[in-house]
Amino acid sequence: MKVPTKFTGIHDYLNEIFGGIDPTDTEIALAKKVYWRAYNTDFKRRMRASSSSIHIRLEKEDIKQLQSALSEGQEIAHLVRDILVQYISKGQSNQPVINTALIEQQLFLINEYLQELLLLEKIDEQRLQQLEDYILAIEKALI
Numbered sequence: 324m325k326v327p328t329k330f331t332g333i334h335d336y337l338n339e340i341f342g343g344i345d346p347t348d349t350e351i352a353l354a355k356k357v358y359w360r361a362y363n364t365d366f367k368r369r370m371r372a373s374s375s376s377i378h379i380r381l382e383k384e385d386i387k388q389l390q391s392a393l394s395e396g397q398e399i400a401h402l403v404r405d406i407l408v409q410y411i412s413k414g415q416s417n418q419p420v421i422n423t424a425l426i427e428q429q430l431f432l433i434n435e436y437l438q439e440l441l442l443l444e445k446i447d448e449q450r451l452q453q454l455e456d457y458i459l460a461i462e463k464a465l466i
Contacts, residue, residue, distance in 0.1 A: 324354060326361050333358055379403075429461045 327336050336358045337351065346354070381389070389399050436454050440446055 324357050327358055330362050330365065425464045426461055429457050429464065433457045433461075 325340060330336075333355060337354055340354050341350075386399070389402060393399065393402055433454060436450060436457070440450060440454075
């Protein structure tokens with residue numbers, strides 16, 4: 324049986340295959356099966372070519388969270404796609420924003436205090452507390 328290459332309709336294909344003869348019911352059923360198998364194969368090929376897909380592995384807890392956020396009749400894949408598109412369209416990046424100017428300023432202050440401490444050769448409680456405060460400020464800037 325000839326496999327179709329152009330899909331204009333099942334009736335056109337049957338007319339092309341059985342041109343002037345009178346086919347049996349089993350021949351018609353077989354021809355329809357061949358047509359639809361070829362059509363579906365071609366359709367899937369066109370769909371894969373027109374859009375790419377991504378496969379991700381999720382933990383059970385993540386899937387439960389996604390399922391709880393689903394609207395009625397919505398699929399998880401569509402929800403994930405909508406979330407990603409919305410996130411990207413807002414122009415947000417997944418890189419954390421680090422205020423390097425603040426960190427640099429805090430490091431200079433720490434450096435100054437350390438140099439003063441080395442010159443004085445005496446460390447009092449107030450200077451240690453000030454140094455600790457600057458270190459905590461750097462940690463906060465990195466978060």
